[in-house]
Amino acid sequence: MIATRSRTASLLGWFRAHPPPGPFRPAFWRSPLRGPWLTSVLGAVLLVGIPLLFLTGLLSYAAYNPDLGGANEHTGDKGLLGVYLFDWPTRPVWLYRLTQGIHVIGGLALVPVLMAKLWSVIPKLFSWPPAKSPAQAVERLSLLLLVGGGVLTFATGIINIQYWYVFPAGFYATHLYGSWIFIAALIVHVVVRFRRLVTSLGGTRLRDVLRTRTAETCAEPADPAGLVAAEPAAPTMSRRGALAFVAGGSLLLTGLSIGQTVGGPTARRLALLAPRGGYAEGSDPNDYPVNKTAAARGVTAAQTGSEWRLRLRGDRTLQLSRDELMSLPLHTARFPLACVEGWSTVRTWTGVRLADLAAMVDVPEPADVFVQSLQQRGSFGSVFLRRNQILDSDALLVLRVNDVDLSLDHGFPARIMVPNNPGVHNTKWVSTMTFRT
Numbered sequence: 001m002i003a004t005r006s007r008t009a010s011l012l013g014w015f016r017a018h019p020p021p022g023p024f025r026p027a028f029w030r031s032p033l034r035g036p037w038l039t040s041v042l043g044a045v046l047l048v049g050i051p052l053l054f055l056t057g058l059l060s061y062a063a064y065n066p067d068l069g070g071a072n073e074h075t076g077d078k079g080l081l082g083v084y085l086f087d088w089p090t091r092p093v094w095l096y097r098l099t100q101g102i103h104v105i106g107g108l109a110l111v112p113v114l115m116a117k118l119w120s121v122i123p124k125l126f127s128w129p130p131a132k133s134p135a136q137a138v139e140r141l142s143l144l145l146l147v148g149g150g151v152l153t154f155a156t157g158i159i160n161i162q163y164w165y166v167f168p169a170g171f172y173a174t175h176l177y178g179s180w181i182f183i184a185a186l187i188v189h190v191v192v193r194f195r196r197l198v199t200s201l202g203g204t205r206l207r208d209v210l211r212t213r214t215a216e217t218c219a220e221p222a223d224p225a226g227l228v229a230a231e232p233a234a235p236t237m238s239r240r241g242a243l244a245f246v247a248g249g250s251l252l253l254t255g256l257s258i259g260q261t262v263g264g265p266t267a268r269r270l271a272l273l274a275p276r277g278g279y280a281e282g283s284d285p286n287d288y289p290v291n292k293t294a295a296a297r298g299v300t301a302a303q304t305g306s307e308w309r310l311r312l313r314g315d316r317t318l319q320l321s322r323d324e325l326m327s328l329p330l331h332t333a334r335f336p337l338a339c340v341e342g343w344s345t346v347r348t349w350t351g352v353r354l355a356d357l358a359a360m361v362d363v364p365e366p367a368d369v370f371v372q373s374l375q376q377r378g379s380f381g382s383v384f385l386r387r388n389q390i391l392d393s394d395a396l397l398v399l400r401v402n403d404v405d406l407s408l409d410h411g412f413p414a415r416i417m418v419p420n421n422p423g424v425h426n427t428k429w430v431s432t433m434t435f436r437t
């Protein structure tokens with residue numbers, strides 16, 4: 001009995017003392033830059049940036065009004081994750097453009113920081129033995145959720161803004177649930193590591209590090225966490241150089257994509273990384289990004305010609321031709337169209353107020369409206385809008401943009417435009433609107 005126990009113990013000891021070859025051996029990792037300071041600096045940047053992305057993401061989710069159900073709900077099992085949902089306002093009209101711009105551009109800018117942070121701690125992924133105690137095993141498991149959740153959230157976001165819709169469970173659900181896993185694991189990580197971050201940042205002055213050239217760059221003293229290389233190689237780059245490389249990457253990503261959000265002829269042409277940038281905005285009022293073309297959605301000229309009627313449903317039913325709509329009191333307002341994918345454009349919209357349409361079918365106090373498009377395929381063909389979005393004085397069934405008729409690709413004969421509404425909820429090629437109390 002005792003003999004077996006000691007044999008197990010010595011086997012365990014042998015196992016601990018013999019890591020597999022390659023990255024599991026401490027001598028494999030040799031960069032002298034790795035250490036608590038670099039990891040902490042990058043961590044501090046992420047500690048500011050990621051909560052900002054999370055917050056703007058939560059706002060975007062609320063802006064979708066998923067609690068109206070039906071067409072708006074893509075995350076039916078959200079449960080408690082939806083408790084904070086609130087009536088997304090229509091004012092200020094630029095709010096969604098701002099929060100979603102921060103979300104998308106900020107997310108891209110953080111990619112180099114995230115990658116550098118992962119690089120700085122990568123030896124820990126291969127630490128041997130995998131866990132020294134059950135407590136450490138739990139902690140390492142939480143790191144797996146942290147890295148996995150982070151990579152999943154960033155990857156789904158980036159893939160989505162590149163218009164590559166490949167999510168088996170759908171983008172909304174994957175991005176939402178992934179981000180909550182990420183944030184929960186991040187909170188645990190910050191609680192466990194915050195003191196270490198403060199200590200290692202406090203020990204060295206940023207200014208001193210930024211003055212150190214490559215030749216004078218040396219490894220930090222060995223740390224209990226084991227980030228510092230056991231046998232550091234000669235430096236090929238200073239910490240200043242490494243930080244400049246990361247910051248340069250962030251700036252480049254920002255510079256090549258921000259044009260799609262802020263607009264303007266030069267900025268848009270510079271937005272080479274953004275699928276809705278990289279082009280010169282012409283003088284044609286309909287010359288702004290098209291998310292889904294009429295052809296892509298199976299909308300034909302026959303459907304949108306003189307046969308087209310807008311069906312209004314409420315306490316009674318009405319059918320209106322485009323000419324009849326044009327003869328109603330028209331209202332003009334200028335505000336942004338801002339897509340969840342980060343691009344936006346500011347236009348002058350002219351059309352009939354949604355509140356007027358509600359009143360025409362005897363629902364002057366609507367709770368919501370169900371809008372349906374005549375598109376034949378694909379998503380975004382219908383939406384629920386909330387009471388405050390119907391009653392806003394600039395909420396329109398738009399017929400004209402910048403003083404000309406909408407083009408077919410932009411939703412002719414008529415489209416929804418509600419201030420501060422996520423682009424996707426501004427339904428094009430409207431065929432039916434059902435107002436409910």
Ligand SMILES: Nc1nc2c(c(=O)[nH]1)N[C@H]1C(S)=C(S)[C@@H](COP(=O)(O)O)O[C@H]1N2
Pocket residue numbers: 288289290291292297337338339340373375378379380381382409410411423424425426427428429
């Ligand atoms: N019927 C319908 N409406 C739609 C869409 C769609 O695919 N079908 N795309 C939406 C999305 S995602 C956005 S961002 C805006 C873009 O409007 P635009 O194509 O006129 O620029 O339209 C929205 N309205």
Ligand SMILES: [Mo]
Pocket residue numbers: 291339340341423424
């Ligand atoms: Mo969109």
